[in-house]
Amino acid sequence: MEEIDTMKTNRVSTQALSGFMELLPVEQISFNAMLETIRRTYEVFGFAPIETPILERAEVLLAKAGGETEKQIYRFTKGDTDIAMRFDLTVPLARYVAEHYGSLTFPFRRYAIGKVYRGERPQAGRFREFYQCDIDVIGDGDLNLRFDAEMPSVISTIFKKLGFERFTIRINNRRILNGLFAGLGVSDRVCTVMQSIDRLEKIGATGVAKELIEQGITQETVDRILEFVTINGSNTEILEKLRAMDIDDPEFARGVADLTEVVLLGGAMGVSDSNLSIDLTIARGLDYYTGTVYETRLDDYPDIGSVCSGGRYDDLSSYYINRTLPGVGVSIGLTRLFDQLRKRRVIKSVASTPTKVLIVPLVTELAPCLNLASTLRDIDIPTEVWFGDAKIKKSLGYANKMGIPFAILIGSEELERGVFSLKDLTSGIQQQLDLGSILTTLKQ
Amino acid sequence: MEEIDTMKTNRVSTQALSGFMELLPVEQISFNAMLETIRRTYEVFGFAPIETPILERAEVLLAKAGGETEKQIYRFTKGDTDIAMRFDLTVPLARYVAEHYGSLTFPFRRYAIGKVYRGERPQAGRFREFYQCDIDVIGDGDLNLRFDAEMPSVISTIFKKLGFERFTIRINNRRILNGLFAGLGVSDRVCTVMQSIDRLEKIGATGVAKELIEQGITQETVDRILEFVTINGSNTEILEKLRAMDIDDPEFARGVADLTEVVLLGGAMGVSDSNLSIDLTIARGLDYYTGTVYETRLDDYPDIGSVCSGGRYDDLSSYYINRTLPGVGVSIGLTRLFDQLRKRRVIKSVASTPTKVLIVPLVTELAPCLNLASTLRDIDIPTEVWFGDAKIKKSLGYANKMGIPFAILIGSEELERGVFSLKDLTSGIQQQLDLGSILTTLKQ
Numbered sequence: 001m002e003e004i005d006t007m008k009t010n011r012v013s014t015q016a017l018s019g020f021m022e023l024l025p026v027e028q029i030s031f032n033a034m035l036e037t038i039r040r041t042y043e044v045f046g047f048a049p050i051e052t053p054i055l056e057r058a059e060v061l062l063a064k065a066g067g068e069t070e071k072q073i074y075r076f077t078k079g080d081t082d083i084a085m086r087f088d089l090t091v092p093l094a095r096y097v098a099e100h101y102g103s104l105t106f107p108f109r110r111y112a113i114g115k116v117y118r119g120e121r122p123q124a125g126r127f128r129e130f131y132q133c134d135i136d137v138i139g140d141g142d143l144n145l146r147f148d149a150e151m152p153s154v155i156s157t158i159f160k161k162l163g164f165e166r167f168t169i170r171i172n173n174r175r176i177l178n179g180l181f182a183g184l185g186v187s188d189r190v191c192t193v194m195q196s197i198d199r200l201e202k203i204g205a206t207g208v209a210k211e212l213i214e215q216g217i218t219q220e221t222v223d224r225i226l227e228f229v230t231i232n233g234s235n236t237e238i239l240e241k242l243r244a245m246d247i248d249d250p251e252f253a254r255g256v257a258d259l260t261e262v263v264l265l266g267g268a269m270g271v272s273d274s275n276l277s278i279d280l281t282i283a284r285g286l287d288y289y290t291g292t293v294y295e296t297r298l299d300d301y302p303d304i305g306s307v308c309s310g311g312r313y314d315d316l317s318s319y320y321i322n323r324t325l326p327g328v329g330v331s332i333g334l335t336r337l338f339d340q341l342r343k344r345r346v347i348k349s350v351a352s353t354p355t356k357v358l359i360v361p362l363v364t365e366l367a368p369c370l371n372l373a374s375t376l377r378d379i380d381i382p383t384e385v386w387f388g389d390a391k392i393k394k395s396l397g398y399a400n401k402m403g404i405p406f407a408i409l410i411g412s413e414e415l416e417r418g419v420f421s422l423k424d425l426t427s428g429i430q431q432q433l434d435l436g437s438i439l440t441t442l443k444q
Numbered sequence: 445m446e447e448i449d450t451m452k453t454n455r456v457s458t459q460a461l462s463g464f465m466e467l468l469p470v471e472q473i474s475f476n477a478m479l480e481t482i483r484r485t486y487e488v489f490g491f492a493p494i495e496t497p498i499l500e501r502a503e504v505l506l507a508k509a510g511g512e513t514e515k516q517i518y519r520f521t522k523g524d525t526d527i528a529m530r531f532d533l534t535v536p537l538a539r540y541v542a543e544h545y546g547s548l549t550f551p552f553r554r555y556a557i558g559k560v561y562r563g564e565r566p567q568a569g570r571f572r573e574f575y576q577c578d579i580d581v582i583g584d585g586d587l588n589l590r591f592d593a594e595m596p597s598v599i600s601t602i603f604k605k606l607g608f609e610r611f612t613i614r615i616n617n618r619r620i621l622n623g624l625f626a627g628l629g630v631s632d633r634v635c636t637v638m639q640s641i642d643r644l645e646k647i648g649a650t651g652v653a654k655e656l657i658e659q660g661i662t663q664e665t666v667d668r669i670l671e672f673v674t675i676n677g678s679n680t681e682i683l684e685k686l687r688a689m690d691i692d693d694p695e696f697a698r699g700v701a702d703l704t705e706v707v708l709l710g711g712a713m714g715v716s717d718s719n720l721s722i723d724l725t726i727a728r729g730l731d732y733y734t735g736t737v738y739e740t741r742l743d744d745y746p747d748i749g750s751v752c753s754g755g756r757y758d759d760l761s762s763y764y765i766n767r768t769l770p771g772v773g774v775s776i777g778l779t780r781l782f783d784q785l786r787k788r789r790v791i792k793s794v795a796s797t798p799t800k801v802l803i804v805p806l807v808t809e810l811a812p813c814l815n816l817a818s819t820l821r822d823i824d825i826p827t828e829v830w831f832g833d834a835k836i837k838k839s840l841g842y843a844n845k846m847g848i849p850f851a852i853l854i855g856s857e858e859l860e861r862g863v864f865s866l867k868d869l870t871s872g873i874q875q876q877l878d879l880g881s882i883l884t885t886l887k888q
Contacts, residue, residue, distance in 0.1 A: 012507050014543035014764045017525065020497035022540070024547055025554065028493050044821045046799035046828035049472050053464035053573050054498065054559065055518075063456050074499075074527075076520030078563050081461065083518075096466070099458035103468055105796065105845045109828070110469065115498065119522050129497050146810075146831040157821070268811050270818045320458045352549065355490035366590075367712050374714045377488045377601070384490035384553070387590040401549045 019120070019128030021335050026352040026403070031338050034162060035113065038133045038332060041158045042111035045150070047135050050110045052092035054117070058084040060095050063319040072118040085117040089134045089331070090316075097138055098320035106140035107147065113334075127335050136329030138316055143326045145258055148292040148312055149265030151330050155296055155308050156271045158332070166299035167307075169271070170279035173259040173292050174311070176242065177283060179252025180228055184221050193217070194283040197229055201281070205230065229281045235263050238278045255291075262292055290314040294330055304340045308332045351403030354382040357442060358404045360395040361386065362411035369410050372420065375435070381442055399425055406442065463564070463572030465779050470796040470847070475782050478606060479557065482577045482776060485602045486555035489594070491579050494554045496536035498561070502528040504539050507763040516562040529561040533578045533775070534760075541582055542764035550584035551591065557778075571779050580773030582760055587770045589702055592736040592756055593709030595774050599740055599752050600715045602776070610743035611751075613715070614723035617703040618733050618755070620686065621724075623696025624672055628665050637661070638727040641673055645725070649674065673725045679707050682722045699735075706736055734758040738774055748784045752776045795847030798826045801886060802848045804839040805830065806855030813854050816864065819879070825886055843869055850886065 016022040023031055043049075058075050061084045074085040086092050089112045097104065113133045120126055135154060137147045152169045159167045177197075181190050196211040203211075205226055212222045231241050242256045259278065266276050284293045291312030298304055310330030317325050341347050357376055361369040369385050376383040384404070386395040392409065399407050409421040409430075420438050423430040433441065460466040467475055487493075502519050505528045518529040530536050533556045541548065557577045564570050579598060581591045596613045603611045621641075625634050640655040647655075649670055656666045675685050686700045703722065710720050728737045735756030742748055754774030761769050785791050801820055805813040813829050820827040828848070830839040836853065843851050853865040853874075864882050867874040877885065 012503050012539075012764055013501065014504070014539045016497050016543070017499055017501060017527070020499065022496060022543075023494070024544060025492040025494055028495060031495075032493055040824075043798040044824060044826045046797055046826050048469040048797045049476055050467070050469055051472060051475075052466060053460050055461060055464065055561075055573065057457065057461060059456050060458070074520070074522055076518070078518060083461070095456075095458045099460070099466075100468060105842065107831070109797070117499075129499065144831040146829075150829075150831075265810070265814075268814045270814070320456055353490055353492045353553070354487040366709070370709075370712045370714070380484075380488060382488045382490050385590075385594075387551070387588045387594075398549065 017128070019122045019126065021127055021129070021339060024352070026349045027342065027347070029351065029354065030347050030349050031334075034338060035131070035133070035334060037161045038158055038334065039111070039113055041154060041161060042133075042135055045109075045135075045154050045157075047109045047111040050093075050096060050112055051114060052086070052089070052096050052112070054086055054115065055083050056086055056092060056095070058082040060084075060320075061086060061091055064091065064094075069118075072120050074117050074119050087118050088116050089114060089132050090136075090329075093134070093136060093138075094317040095320055097325060098317040098323075101321060101323065106138065107143060108138040108140075109135070110138075111135045125336060125340065127339070130333060130335035133332040133334050134310075134329060136316075136327050138325050138327040141324055141326075143328065145261055145292075146265060148258075148328050149262045149269060151292075151294060151310065151328060152266045152271045152276050153269035155294070155330060156275050159296070159298075159308075164298055167275060168297050168299055169276045169308075170282050170295045170297070171259070171263065171266075171276060171292065172278065172280055172282040173255040173262075174283065174289050175251050175255025175258065175291060176280065177255070179249040179255055180225070180247055182251060183247045183249040184224055186217055186221060189215055189217070193225070197225070197281050198283045200229060231280055235273065235276070235278045238280070239263070242280075258291060284309060284311055288313045288315075292328065301340065301344060301346075304337070307337050351405075353384075353402045353404060355384045355402065355404045356381050357383045357406045357408060358395065358399045359383060359385045359408045359410065360390075360392065362390055362392065362409055363415065364390075365415070368415060372408065372410070372435075372438075375439070376442065379439065379443065396423075396425070408438065461572070463566045463570065465571055465573070465783065468796070470793045471786065471791070473795065473798065474791050474793050475778075478782060479575070479577070479778060481605045482602055482778065483555070483557055485598060485605060486577075486579050489553075489579075489598050489601075491553045491555040494537075494540060494556055495558060496530070496533070496540055496556070498530055498559065499527050500530055500536060500539070502526040504528075504764075505530060505535055508535065508538075513562075516564050518561050518563050531562050532560050533558060533576050534580075534773075537578070537580060537582075538761040539764055541769060542761040542767075545765060545767065550582065551587060552582040552584075553579070554582075555579045569780060569784065571783070574777060574779035577776040577778050578754075578773060580760075580771050582769050582771040585768055585770075587772065589705055589736075590709060592702075592772050593706045593713060595736075595738060595754065595772060596710045596715045596720050597713035599738070599774060600719050603719075603740070603742075603752075608742055611719060612741050612743055613720045613752075614726050614739045614741070615703070615707065615710075615720060616722065616724055616726040616737050617699040617706075617735055618727065618737060619695050619699025619702065619735060621699075621727060623693040623699055624669070624691055626695060627691045627693040628668055630661055630665060633659055633661070637669070641669070641725055642727045644673060675724055679717065679720070679722045682724070683707070686724075702735060728753060728755055732757045732759075736772065745784065745788060745790075748781070751781050795849075797828075797846045797848060799828045799846065799848045800825050801827045801850045801852060802839065802843045803827060803829045803852045803854065804834075804836065806834055806836065806853055807859065808834075809859070812859060816852065816854070816879075816882075819883070820886065823883065823887065840867075840869070852882065 115129055116132050117129055155169055181187050192215055196208050200208050209222050231238055239260050282293050282295050289311035293311035294309055295306040296308035308330055312328040314326050316327045359369045359373055373383045373385050407423045419432045419434055421432050517531055559573055560576050561573055599613055625631050636659055640652050644652050653666050683704050726737050726739050733755035737755035738753055739750040740752035752774055756772040758770050760771045803813045803817055817827045817829050851867045863876045863878055865876050
């Protein structure tokens, strides 16, 4: 390898750009399997696919963005057009719904799976190009709360199918927080207060208290806020404690009622109590959530942070269209999730190819091998024919390296007797079978 | 709509950028089905997925590019990095194979499906963002000609699965052309001569002759070139005529031998004679093809042009690594193909959602509906529960608009009798069934 590396330095660097994930086939196959599980689950819940361009007019993406997002955006000019790469799938959805409003049926249930771009400074576990897998339901004018209850059901189905039993969907309602703050007279500082609360786990109660005091909030009010956000217990207990609180605010009351219904319905939709947990500290940084909010953690890998989050918003597309379009949705950041699981060796990688059968011709006559390959492919069994030297060792070496589970050897003896030698490369067992038996065995 | 349109003009434009395809769900579902057919066929032939970033170092993409490509490329600077968007999947493959050479097993069979970017001037049928669906087999040092024969088999399987019986894979071998030109003493102008020949269909024999004369080629040589490229007949006849030509050149002889073998093996791999046709005018513009070349046309839509093309190249990655890596591959430009078929109304669009069953609760109690939904989803039937008003007309109106084929109504009568009312929305037939019968009926 020395020689190659030396040569390479005289040539163009072949590494992918920093912050861009690139996988070997064995990993890509696992990644795609996860993606397919997510996609299939979205479809089984009746979400329709849409796809928007990766490039948008910069003014579209920046209509609402600002601060960090604006700094991170990939933006450039081509001809006269000020172009930017999408940094999420929500802003393009807002534009899409506004543009195609007249052609869509509401409630509009859509999923979108695609790459988004953020030119962040590179740091461990952060990507500049990454997959988001989003679902949203958009209503025209209004949207029933039942859709909020459906989200945990989708999330739960996905993570179970991905092989996780121990995960927690944390749920909250922004109205409770808004109502509380109105009751406490700090409505004008809701955003900054929520940002502090959002960091409770990171900086602890003392840290949050310190930040709130720095914001000019009285010690008494800070105490009540902390008393509130540290309420704990089962979902039922938390909801009871909330109702028992002496907060006379209609927004607070509605938030508690909504959260109660969403948790109740979530259960009826098959989400286990162990997977759905009210957490009053969840606010989600983005300021457009207005009702239910979600975060999902893998219990065995808490340091990964949230693997699926989202919430309810009052108004998706007001920057683009004069219609009130409330929605609720969640998003899975698959690239980061996969990367974190891979580093923890949770990803089960099996093979470097989808091929299940390698057919090895041991005679010059290729036709029987090619015919068998066609037959296997017709019944959806991924099949390759070995086109290298007619040497068993070399071909089986290739099959083993690739993780191909079966080989079929066809030599003069097999041709004479009208059979095939099927070799199970895991067990090493080889047997001569006729076509019917081969198909039956492989179909299993 | 008047009011909305007026409002919109005061806001940000919501149209996708010109040259960027954006589909309604009903079309997106058809598009995805085509993509999935292609992906599945690639896998059933044992090609492994890889995915490279959409952004690359500009020097990587421009190592080999030039002329038109360089003008079309989306290129920008972020921080200190000179970045470009990939304009095909082949250059990133070359970089990938060089970078991961030590970790790959050869022959390396990979597929890649992804978006590529070309900032062309917008014109009918051209896209700036479009999907390419590529397969390539890369050898280390050498690569058996049998892989060339496999490509038509893959192409043929895909287009048949897409519902086309009448298509023609035109095949040629660059060695024949190179050998001919060597024999005729015009080797120094092979590239320009081939570019002219490539346009035979567009500009006719007279046009080609004119161009060749302008290149300074003698009338006698031009006559021989035209005599050659207008050879026609069945594959067998063309190969016989080639062998009968008085061209004493080893490259020519090898080209004819290779083409003969590829056509013969292609047949053995299940490609019908009617779908595989030698065309001596096919050269493929790009100058890196060195052997077999392919183009595919849909016989009923010849004006769409080539829908799948590619060929054999001697050296994939010489810009990046000191190894000889020959390969053969083909590419389907799916975005353009879909767009052209859509315009010709060849795309069968069925529904705006993957949902097969809409469950409609006609009582307040939701649990039976939610349970049934879970049961249906568990057996992979895409299902929605109607969360709007408990009105049959509204819910069935939604189902009809979306193209959902079945509705299940659950009212007090059904709950009492322990049955479900299954309504086939195509035929209008409604029947009361128990759970077992519902599942059996819907599974079909």
